[in-house]
Each structure stands twice: as structure tokens, then as C-alpha cells.
Amino acid sequence: MLTPLEIIQKKRAEAINRIIGKGYLSKKRVYVGMATCEIAAGSKDVMEVFQSAIGNGLTDVYLSQKGCAGRCNFEPTVEVVEEGKIPVKYGKVTKDKALEIIERHLKKGEIVKEWVIE
Amino acid sequence: MSTKYVITLCDGPSCMQKKSRELMAVVEREVEKYGFSGKVKIILSGCLGMCNKGPVMIVNPGYTIYGNVTERDIPLIIKAHFEKKLPVARLVIEEGHLYNRFYRIFGDVKFFGKQMRIALRNCGIIDPESIDDYLSVRGYEALAKVITEMKPEEVIAEVKNSGLRGRGGAGFPTGVKWELTAREKNDQKYLICNADEGDPGAFMDRSTIEGDPHTIIEGMAIGAYAIGSSRGIVYIRAEYPLAIKRLEKAINLARGEGFLGKNILDSGFSFDIEIKLGAGAFVCGEETALIHSIEGSRGMPRPRPPFPSVAGLFNKPTLINNVETWANIPVIILDGADWFSSIGTEKSKGTKVFALAGKIKNTGLVEVPMGITLRQIIYDIGDGIPNNKKFKAIQTGGPSGGCLPEKYLDTKIDYESLAEAGSIMGSGGMIIIDEDSCMVNIAKFFLEFTQNESCGKCTPCRGGTKRMLEILTRITQGQGEEGDIEKLERLGKMIKKSSLCGLGQSAPNPVLSTIKHFRIEYEEHINQKKCRAGVCQSLLSYSITDKCAGCSVCKKVCPAGAISGSLKNRHEIDKNKCVKCGICFDSCKFSAIKKH
Numbered sequence: 099m100l101t102p103l104e105i106i107q108k109k110r111a112e113a114i115n116r117i118i119g120k121g122y123l124s125k126k127r128v129y130v131g132m133a134t135c136e137i138a139a140g141s142k143d144v145m146e147v148f149q150s151a152i153g154n155g156l157t158d159v160y161l162s163q164k165g166c167a168g169r170c171n172f173e174p175t176v177e178v179v180e181e182g183k184i185p186v187k188y189g190k191v192t193k194d195k196a197l198e199i200i201e202r203h204l205k206k207g208e209i210v211k212e213w214v215i216e
Numbered sequence: 217m218s219t220k221y222v223i224t225l226c227d228g229p230s231c232m233q234k235k236s237r238e239l240m241a242v243v244e245r246e247v248e249k250y251g252f253s254g255k256v257k258i259i260l261s262g263c264l265g266m267c268n269k270g271p272v273m274i275v276n277p278g279y280t281i282y283g284n285v286t287e288r289d290i291p292l293i294i295k296a297h298f299e300k301k302l303p304v305a306r307l308v309i310e311e312g313h314l315y316n317r318f319y320r321i322f323g324d325v326k327f328f329g330k331q332m333r334i335a336l337r338n339c340g341i342i343d344p345e346s347i348d349d350y351l352s353v354r355g356y357e358a359l360a361k362v363i364t365e366m367k368p369e370e371v372i373a374e375v376k377n378s379g380l381r382g383r384g385g386a387g388f389p390t391g392v393k394w395e396l397t398a399r400e401k402n403d404q405k406y407l408i409c410n411a412d413e414g415d416p417g418a419f420m421d422r423s424t425i426e427g428d429p430h431t432i433i434e435g436m437a438i439g440a441y442a443i444g445s446s447r448g449i450v451y452i453r454a455e456y457p458l459a460i461k462r463l464e465k466a467i468n469l470a471r472g473e474g475f476l477g478k479n480i481l482d483s484g485f486s487f488d489i490e491i492k493l494g495a496g497a498f499v500c501g502e503e504t505a506l507i508h509s510i511e512g513s514r515g516m517p518r519p520r521p522p523f524p525s526v527a528g529l530f531n532k533p534t535l536i537n538n539v540e541t542w543a544n545i546p547v548i549i550l551d552g553a554d555w556f557s558s559i560g561t562e563k564s565k566g567t568k569v570f571a572l573a574g575k576i577k578n579t580g581l582v583e584v585p586m587g588i589t590l591r592q593i594i595y596d597i598g599d600g601i602p603n604n605k606k607f608k609a610i611q612t613g614g615p616s617g618g619c620l621p622e623k624y625l626d627t628k629i630d631y632e633s634l635a636e637a638g639s640i641m642g643s644g645g646m647i648i649i650d651e652d653s654c655m656v657n658i659a660k661f662f663l664e665f666t667q668n669e670s671c672g673k674c675t676p677c678r679g680g681t682k683r684m685l686e687i688l689t690r691i692t693q694g695q696g697e698e699g700d701i702e703k704l705e706r707l708g709k710m711i712k713k714s715s716l717c718g719l720g721q722s723a724p725n726p727v728l729s730t731i732k733h734f735r736i737e738y739e740e741h742i743n744q745k746k747c748r749a750g751v752c753q754s755l756l757s758y759s760i761t762d763k764c765a766g767c768s769v770c771k772k773v774c775p776a777g778a779i780s781g782s783l784k785n786r787h788e789i790d791k792n793k794c795v796k797c798g799i800c801f802d803s804c805k806f807s808a809i810k811k812h
Binding site for chain 2: 099100101102103105106109110113114116117131133134135137162163164165166167168169170171182183184215216
């Protein structure tokens with residue numbers, strides 16, 4: 099019989115496997131804030147833009163939602179994380195800006211500096 | 217040039233003594249030598265919680281933590297990262313603290329640099345609707361550890377040693393509360409999470425539940441194990457639909473994995489959680505009123521003793537803690553009480569979440585170690601007052617708290633120091649007020665709220681706050697009388713002393729603290745009928761300047777017929793007829809109307 103700690107280690111390993119299975123090790127990870135304040139600022143639309151881009155064939159991108167990042171005056175926020183690089187946090191992202199971010203940052207690797215929260 | 221590296225130097229009190237500032241100068245010099253100055257950001261952060269290994273330096277990306285750094289080490293470190301892309305192994309320290317993860321995905325450095333996210337360690341990092349995400353960041357490991365390796369008394373001892381105090385506002389030592397509840401012998405004990413969060417402008421608990429609901433479930437399960445309870449209830453206000461939805465989902469997922477329910481993780485320990493919705497009453501954040509609300513009665517407080525730990529919900533021993541308190545528990549278990557108590561001040565350990573709002577550039581949720589000053593929060597994290605306006609006051613603790621003027625900016629955040637300064641920590645609301653706000657009006661705003669929310673059971677609160685509000689309203693309408701300030705002070709002190717519960721005991725605080733620190737504004741309102749911030753409508757007067765083009769728009773829109781004048785000539789406002797509605801001011805296209 100496994101002790102609770104051993105059960106947890108096992109569950110954790112399985113959870114990590116499932117997350118990797120969903121594409122966590124993709125080149126780029128995109129997180130969209132989805133708490134009440136973010137949704138009120140329009141982050142649901144932004145999330146849909148990213149979802150349809152992936153549906154339309156955007157590859158090597160892991161998309162996930164996250165809770166309140168606490169950056170109220172910059173919502174909606176989108177974070178793009180790449181292994182070995184400083185994460186890039188975009189603020190006040192609209193549907194149009196999201197499309198730009200997909201074209202320039204996700205597809206061509208060009209950070210859109212004007213919208214980055216420094 | 218965009219930032220390629222971020223070098224963080226710990227500037228907490230312990231590392232500062234070991235010369236983190238001098239190290240910063242050396243780092244800048246070395247970076248300059250490589251010509252990397254534009255690409256490297258060097259920042260001083262708040263205490264990073266690794267005091268015994270200071271001075272601490274973190275290099276990102278890669279999240280390499282260096283400890284015991286001396287000036288001679290720096291050229292080696294810089295060279296290693298910029299040239300070889302390999303860390304200097306000798307100096308690297310392994311720190312598996314849970315909260316450090318936030319630094320792993322570092323960015324937006326100015327805002328997060330001085331923060332220390334413990335209760336919010338996973339908010340903004342994981343998907344709150346995924347239990348896999350929570351498991352991958354060592355979720356539920358604290359619960360497993362407690363069930364496997366610790367006896368209930370040991371868990372309570374750990375929480376006591378950590379120095380954690382209730383984050384709902386009262387600051388009662390959490391470990392002691394657990395001990396008192398555990399001590400009771402009863403076949404049924406209850407555990408409650410107070411997620412009512414009634415303070416206007418406060419959203420700390422909402423964000424925690426929407427961003428990381430599992431940490432609360434885990435904290436509650438650990439608490440239940442420690443005191444011997446099998447039933448937990450989360451009392452959450454109905455105005456938080458998304459938080460309720462995410463919490464429900466989290467509870468279902470936790471049950472599915474065997475973290476809640478009968479025989480958790482095959483250990484024989486059983487515990488389950490249900491959700492009870494509030495119905496819009498601020499007073500139900502008060503623990504006894506909350507308990508009555510769950511029982512099905514009107515939310516009204518009762519005198520204590522007996523305390524809920526002895527006779528609470530349905531007269532059974534009940535442990536009730538705030539959301540943020542529960543969120544800290546898994547960290548205390550995994551990272552240890554010793555580490556937790558190394559953060560903060562002597563009497564206030566750990567961190568506190570604040571909701572920064574009002575006239576400040578960076579509004580948002582911040583979690584800072586106790587002991588940081590108000591000035592650092594407002595100017596370093598919050599980035600100061602927008603539009604170049606002057607800072608006037610900071611309101612802490614919501615409608616139960618007080619307003620502190622500029623001379624208190626160097627007060628350290630700590631339960632005792634804030635109380636000494638005349639305010640309270642409260643649940644963490646922090647509203648910044650600038651020169652364009654009227655302190656009398658702000659006091660009236662908060663009193664209106666608490667008066668409305670008074671349950672009515674005791675006379676001092678029900679009647680006293682109403683009378684105070686009447687006096688304040690008169691003052692803001694230009695009908696203040698000699699002696700009003702003294703009346704407010706007398707009433708306020710009396711209500712504080714004789715109210716039955718915390719709502720009444722703290723309702724006069726905004727009024728009393730604004731009288732204490734801004735008495736002159738009250739005197740101006742009463743004696744000179746003047747509102748220096750230009751907020752109280754009835755105290756304003758309007759006049760037309762010579763920018764007037766004589767278009768007559770104002771004359772047409774004036775509801776009192778107080779404006780006279782012929783076309784193309786300067787118009788005039790009859791002050792006797794003017795009702796100070798401000799419609800002319802808003803309609804003038806030539807900005808020719810002046811407000812006094």
C-alpha cells in the first residue's frame with residue numbers, strides 16, 4: 099500500500115505527463131488572464147482569437163488561461179513564454195492586437211515592443 | 217534594444233547589511249565592460265526570503281540563484297552567463313521554495329520586483345480550472361505530507377510557530393485559534409472559510425479563488441485534519457459568480473482525485489466541503505453573523521464569549537478563517553514554519569495581499585512581506601500618482617480603516633504599527649487619495665456604506681451611525697454648524713466603545729481619522745463653506761470669465777434661469793439663483809465658466 103505522499107508523487111508525475119501531452123513543451127507558451135476583471139476588460143475575445151488561430155493551423159504553441167495576474171490597469175494581459183528567454187507580457191490587448199501578436203511574435207518571433215509592459 | 221537578461225539583487229534588510237547596493241555598482245560596471253548595458257536590467261528587489269544565504273543574486277533567464285555573493289564573484293558570474301551560458305556552480309544555491317516560481321517567469325519587473333507572492337504564488341501562473349496544473353506545482357503535497365508524517369498536534373504546532381495571523385483583518389494568531397478548536401471534545405466540528413469579502417474595493421479573496429482555488433481546498437483539508445473536523449463550508453458572497461463556478465469545479469475535481477470525501481488518499485481521514493452563498497450583507501463577513509447566516513437566520517452578530525471555537529455553527533466547535541489565511545497553510549507545511557517566520561516583522565510574520573486602487577498609476581493586486589513601508593508600495597510598486605497630482609492620503613482597511621496623510625508614509629506595514637498610526641490593516645484594501653479629493657466627502661462615502669449595512673441589532677451602531685451621517689451630510693451641503701466636529705468625535709468614540717460587533721466598532725474610523733489628520737478641511741467646510749478640492753457641489757460657486765463668446769448655450773440649459781446676457785456679450789450668473797448643478801460648466805464649449 100502506498101503512503102499518501104507516494105500517491106501524490108505518482109499523481110504529480112501523471113499530471114505532468116498529461117500536461118506535456120497537451121503540448122506544454124511547445125516552443126512558445128501563451129497565457130491569457132481570465133479572471134472576472136480580465137473578462138470584464140475583454141479577455142474572452144482575445145482568448146477566442148488565439149483559439150481560432152490554433153484551430154486554423156498555428157503550431158508549436160501551447161495556449162492556456164491563467165488567473166488574476168493582478169495587473170488591473172493593464173488588462174487584458176497576454177504572456178508569451180519561451181524557454182531560455184525573458185517572458186514577454188503584453189498589456190491592454192484587444193482582438194486586433196492579438197491578431198498582430200500572432201502574426202509578428204508567434205509566427206515570426208518579433209516582439210511587439212510598443213505593447214510590452216516593462 | 218530589448219532586455220536580454222534580468223539580474224535581481226535582494227535588497228531586503230539582511231542583504232542590505234551585507235552590501236547589496238555596493239554589489240549593484242559592481243554588476244553595473246561589469247555589464248558595461250561587455251557592452252551589454254542596454255540589454256541587461258539590474259534591479260533591487262524586496263526580501264527574497266533567503267536571508268541566511270545573502271547577499272542573493274538571481275540571473276534570468278534560467279532562474280539561477282546565487283548565494284553568498286561577494287564583489288570578487290561578480291566578474292565570474294557575468295562572464296559565465298554572457299559568454300559561456302553556464303552558471304557558476306560553486307555559488308548556486310538550490311531553493312525549492314514554493315513562492316519562488318513567480319520569479320521563474322520573470323518579466324514586468326518594476327511591478328513584481330518588490331513583491332513576494334506566497335498566498336498568490338500560483339495566481340497568474342497556472343490554469344485555475346486544471347487540477348493537473350496544481351498537482352504539477354506540488355499541489356496537495358502538503359496535505360499528503362500532513363497525513364503521512366504528522367500528527368494533528370504537530371500540524372498545529374507548526375502553524376503556531378509560523379506566526380501566521382488571521383488575514384481577515386483582526387490578526388488573531390491562527391495557530392492559537394486552531395489549538396482552541398482542537399481542544400474541544402465533540403463528535404462534530406466544523407471548518408469555515410470566510411469568503412464574504414464585503415469591503416468595497418477589495419478583491420484579494422476573489423482573485424485568490426479565481427486564480428488558485430485548490431490552495432484553499434488544500435489548506436482547509438489540512439486544518440480539518442489538525443482539529444478533527446469532517447465538514448467544511450466555504451461561505452462565499454453571491455456577487456462572485458466566476459469565483460463560485462471555479463471553486464465548485466475545483467471541489468469536484470479534488471473529490472475525483474480522492475483529495476476530498478471519505479478516506480482521503482487511503483488514510484482513513486474524511487473531509488468534504490460544501491459551498492454556501494451569501495446574500496449581499498456586509499455584516500455577514502463578521503464571524504458570528506456569518507454563522508447565523510449559514511444556520512438560516514438573519515445575519516446578525518452575537519456577543520462573544522462563547523467563541524466559535526467552543527460553540528459556533530449549530531453550537532459545535534467551529535474553526536473559521538479567511539481565504540488568504542487558508543492559502544498560506546500549504547506553504548507553511550511544505551516550506552516550514554521557520555522559513556515563514558523569517559519573513560516579516562517581529563509580531564507580523566509572512567506576507568499580506570493588498571488591493572491597490574484609487575489615484576495610483578499601477579492599480580492591482582500586490583503581495584508584499586510585512587515590514588515594507590507604505591511609501592515603497594505607493595511609489596515603487598504603484599509607480600506614484602498619475603497626472604502629476606500631489607498625494608493626499610492613503611486609506612487602508614476598507615470602510616473600517618482610517619486615512620493616513622503624507623507624514624505616515626514611512627510607516628511599516630504591520631498590524632501594530634498601522635493601528636498605532638490610527639488606521640488598521642483590515643483585509644487589505646488600499647485606496648490612494650490625491651489632492652482632488654475631499655476628505656469630508658470620503659468619510660461620508662464610507663459612513664454611508666457602513667450605515668446602510670448596519671444590521672440594526674444594537675442601538676449605538678443603528679442609531680449612532682445614522683446621526684453621524686446626518687451631521688456629515690449637512691457639512692458637505694454647506695450647512696455645517698459650530699460644534700459639529702466635536703459632536704462627531706463624541707459620537708464616534710461612543711459608538712466605537714459600545715457597539716456589539718466589529719462593524720459598529722469600526723464604522724466611525726474613517727470619520728475620526730479624517731478629523732484627526734484633516735481637521736482643517738472640516739473647519740473650512742463648516743466655517744468658510746469652502747471645499748478646497750472642489751468636490752462638494754453645494755459649496756462650489758460658478759462664474760463666467762471673459763472667455764465668454766456670448767453664445768447663450770449656458771443660458772438655455774440653466775434649469776434655474778440664473779444666467780442672463782445678450783448674444784455676443786459676456787453672460788453673467790446670478791449667484792442667488794444658482795443651484796450649483798454644474799450643467800452650464802459642462803456645456804460651455806469655450807471653457808469660460810470657472811468653478812470656485
